[in-house]
Amino acid sequence: MEENFESRIIEGRNAVLEAFRAGKTIDRLFVLDGCKDGPVQTIMREAKKHKDTVVSFVKKERLDQLSETGKHQGVIAYAASYEYAEVEDILAKAAAKNEDPFVIILDGIEDPHNLGAIIRTANLAGAHGVIIPKHRAVGLTATVAKASAGAINYTPVAKVTNIVKTIEELKEKGLWFACADMGGTEMYKLNLKGPIGIVIGNEGSGVSRLVKENCDMIASIPMKGDIDSLNASVAAGVLAFEVVRQRLG
Incomplete structure (x- = not known):
């Protein structure tokens, strides 16, 4: 159940999509406002399936501020370090x-x-x-x-x-x-x-x-x-x- 504490912030389109598909609990998803291309739409579709994910559309400056790698490609996710129960x-x-x-x-x-x-x-x-x-x-x-x-x-x-x-x-x-x-x-x-x-x-x-x-x-x-x-x-x-x-x- 325990995950690496560093795995909390997930950046980049592939990494975020894989996290959703792997069933990780994503608390927050930050998406570049106005970004409508295919990969981002796919991520948005995945996010809709996960009722717990709070989605925020933000400006590039905000993403740059949140980013630890500088390579966010317009999407940053925060994964729960631990899974939620019902x-x-x-x-x-x-x-x-x-x-x-x-x-x-x-x-x-x-x-x-x-x-x-x-x-x-x-x-x-x-x-x-x-x-x-x-x-x-x-x-x-x-x-x-x-x-x-x-x-x-x-x-x-x-x-x-x-x-x-x-x-x-x-x-x-x-x-x-x-x-x-x-x-x-x-x-x-x-x-x-x-x-x-x-x-x-x-x-x-x-x-x-x-x-x-x-x-x-x-x-x-x-x-x-x-x-x-x-x-x-x-x-x-x-x-x-x-x-x-x-x-x-």
């Missing part, structure tokens, strides 16, 4: 262990070190998987892999288009959701047993309004210090291990 795979993992599902949903984490640390925590807390959004969030990069200290090889990460819709679908399967937010109920007073999902928001803006409205509980972490917020990965760790404590209880 949400079903996460639930299947819980079923195989005969455990209530325990998932961690991240609403727009942008810092790769935070994502890596959360995947590491998820693994150690016995969570069955992590769910991240497709847009406006970091994906599985080499930096994330490194920060996860190897946990990325064991803890499935699913990437979804719509976090709210995913929460609704998981609720139908019996999961309850608690989001970490300042204005909530102290987490020690909440019942976090049973099938549970914890939701951690963006580093700056927290959990988005729509996501928060779709959670069953708002869990606040009691804080005694002089500053008002915890780092996102630390908040995920504190809340995840409260789930662990209650499950052991």
